[in-house]
Amino acid sequence: MTPAQIEFYKRLAHGLALQFGPNCEIVVHDLEAYDLDHSIVAIENGHISGRRLGDGPSHVVLEALNDDADKLRDRPPYLTKTEDGKLLKSSTIFIRDEAGWPCGILAINFDITLMTAFSNMLGSLIGTDGSVTEPEPITKNIGDLLDDLFRECEQAVGKPAALMTKEERVRAIGYLDERGAFLIRESSQKACEFFGISKYSFYSYLDEAKASD
Template sequence: MEYKKLLNRYIPLVDFIADIIGPHCEVLLHDIVDVENSVIAIRNGYISGRYLGCPLTDLGFKLLENKSHLHHNALINYRSRTDSGEKLISSTYYIKDEKGELIGMICVNILNSPDHLINKIPREFPVNALLSNAVHADDTEEVTESLSTSLVNVVDDAVKKVISKYNISAERLSGEEKSAIVQELRENGIFKIKGAITKVATTLKTSESTIYRYLAMK
């Protein structure tokens, strides 16, 4: 496949970035065509526990859904978190083919602690000067990505993140609130994942047919 050949050209860049920043930096190359086995190159995977063949993240699915790559080249310095609760500062670069179609992403995740590089760079220093047309995340934002090792965890984290905004248990959510949650999950691309409808229905304490009905609403 031609897109595979193009993606493979970015594999040396994974090592290059990791060697520059150091062992507190995880670097991954994602194939966004095969979302279930998305990670095709990785360095310092011990940071998140991920490995070759791990799936795309919840944020990755959201970026696919909102087609951010059509307007930007990268998403810079947003918050992320590993399954074990480790906090990181992350950035994603969009890899596009000659037609401008998104085929992959390079993701850089740096441990967010006073001992590591990300906190030693003055804010006025133009670290991202070469990444023109990039979106810069707000420092006040909460965690925007969960670095999970399985699609089940990706769905689970995404659902919990949306439900947490309501500060009540799933049993107490109204039909209108559940519908709003499903719409937000749809906008985040979660229903691109096989089995997501079953998982969401279970978490929201409702039926799969009800989830399909919510999805049919505009």
């Protein structure tokens, strides 16, 4: 993002936070940041997720960096969840440059924890189903995000990494690649440790996963 864009979206984030109050977190990610570990260039009401200026990317940021720009679409409201259990109603809006390329993300996260608890209580009283869709986690730093992706790949394969066959490791590494895990610095080394394999095996499995796609 250009300095002018960052300045504008900082003011927009501040204005939105004033409009919707302390339960609404506004985050701006720079997809063109030199250091991806510090993609947040503006944040208001960061107490909601525990993040702050200079923190790293979320799942949606990695997916944006890893996907074809032509396929990227703004995400209408969906559910996310913070580490301390807050339930958020979130929206993701892509910021694009003059050529239409995604250069940033404006994320809106509204804390609906109390509203949901009240809705569930009301639902039980009137006999309706108060269940909610399983929310996506919001991570505060790169390490947490990578750990979360490692857990996801185990769930995708259906067994712990230590028990995976070679074919299952290839599938798991392919899943991580699709999710943008290897855009994170030193992620390949951490993946080697997670799967208990060498660097040579890791890149061989990664090439095999890409070829199968």
